[in-house]
Amino acid sequence: MVIAMEELSRACGGIALIFGSTGLGAFPIILFGNDEQKQRYLPDIASGKKLAAFGLTEANAGSDVGGIETTAVKDGDYYILNGTKQWITNGGEAEVYSVFAMTDKSKSARGASAFIVEKDTPGFTFGKKENKMGIRASATCELVFQDCRIHSENLLGREGLGFIIAMRIFEKSRPGIGAQAVGIARGALEEATTFVKHREQFGKPVSSFQGVQFMLADMATKIEMARSLVYSTARMIDSGAKDISMASAMSKLVASDVAMEVTTDAVQLMGGSGYMKEYPVEKMMRDAKITQIYEGTNQILRQIIGLELLKKF
Numbered sequence: 001m002v003i004a005m006e007e008l009s010r011a012c013g014g015i016a017l018i019f020g021s022t023g024l025g026a027f028p029i030i031l032f033g034n035d036e037q038k039q040r041y042l043p044d045i046a047s048g049k050k051l052a053a054f055g056l057t058e059a060n061a062g063s064d065v066g067g068i069e070t071t072a073v074k075d076g077d078y079y080i081l082n083g084t085k086q087w088i089t090n091g092g093e094a095e096v097y098s099v100f101a102m103t104d105k106s107k108s109a110r111g112a113s114a115f116i117v118e119k120d121t122p123g124f125t126f127g128k129k130e131n132k133m134g135i136r137a138s139a140t141c142e143l144v145f146q147d148c149r150i151h152s153e154n155l156l157g158r159e160g161l162g163f164i165i166a167m168r169i170f171e172k173s174r175p176g177i178g179a180q181a182v183g184i185a186r187g188a189l190e191e192a193t194t195f196v197k198h199r200e201q202f203g204k205p206v207s208s209f210q211g212v213q214f215m216l217a218d219m220a221t222k223i224e225m226a227r228s229l230v231y232s233t234a235r236m237i238d239s240g241a242k243d244i245s246m247a248s249a250m251s252k253l254v255a256s257d258v259a260m261e262v263t264t265d266a267v268q269l270m271g272g273s274g275y276m277k278e279y280p281v282e283k284m285m286r287d288a289k290i291t292q293i294y295e296g297t298n299q300i301l302r303q304i305i306g307l308e309l310l311k312k313f
């Protein structure tokens, strides 16, 4: 997943996110689904026939996911969902949605559950489609549930596992955003390097100036550092390691900060041309910004790393 994310993001972080969010939407089924749910949904997602999405965030629940207000009330063999999810990637485009809702508000963090909801289920519609700074190829939309009846066979795991499912998934998905950041940074470095070799000032290519070479060197070194961290976390996850929360947070934190720095420097190296829409680096700079925000803002990731560290010593 991280290799695919990096390669796609090198050309377009928005297109890469359509793939990445399908992974995020499928993770709850892969990790917590029963055999029947896996058989029913995963082959079509894996073959690319269907997109998936992950519906957790709400207007009053961003970093504090415990604040979700969408409810799922048991009614015989069904749950009735009511509420609105905000800023959901692939919203309106995906066929399969992993949706988090409160089944028992009195239990707060242990009162959330996760459900699979299919597009075209009565009572499930789409609201506002967002107009974003970057990753504009990727749709970001509201999910609206109004007395939406979901069969209890669509419950993932068991009641009350919702937040555990969400946290386990973020631990595995964050290196994917790290890889998106590495890919965007790599694309920007390649564009800037090509540009400075051809742009001449003071009678020479600007690449001949040491000040420019030092900037390129720092950009390349930072990308390699970020990629190493992303890949080593991905290898940890593939090896079945359990204690991945800190490494996973670090990989997204480092890679996203690197993406922001490198894309900004790429614009700088290309001068006024870098600022123009004729060249792709201004888009890459806008695309990079989101990697510091979603799947845990970088402040929240620092908090996770700090708390994990305090537990260890």
Ligand SMILES: Cc1cc2nc3c(=O)[nH]c(=O)nc-3n(C[C@H](O)[C@H](O)[C@H](O)COP(=O)(O)OP(=O)(O)OC[C@H]3O[C@@H](n4cnc5c(N)ncnc54)[C@H](O)[C@@H]3O)c2cc1C
Binding pocket: 021, 053, 054, 055, 056, 057, 061, 062, 063, 064, 086, 087, 088, 089, 090, 132, 140, 290, 293, 294, 295, 296, 297, 298, 299, 300, 303
């Ligand atoms: C383009 C886009 C796509 C998205 N896709 C999805 C999706 O597919 N599915 C989904 O469920 N969500 C999605 N999101 C939501 C995203 O995960 C949230 O935006 C993110 O978690 C941050 O929440 P927030 O925007 O409400 O910011 P807030 O939580 O309101 O944070 C505002 C600021 O306060 C800081 N802050 C908050 N709490 C603390 C704290 N305890 N300590 C220090 N600082 C703090 C934050 O770091 C941030 O700087 C998407 C968002 C965007 C913009």
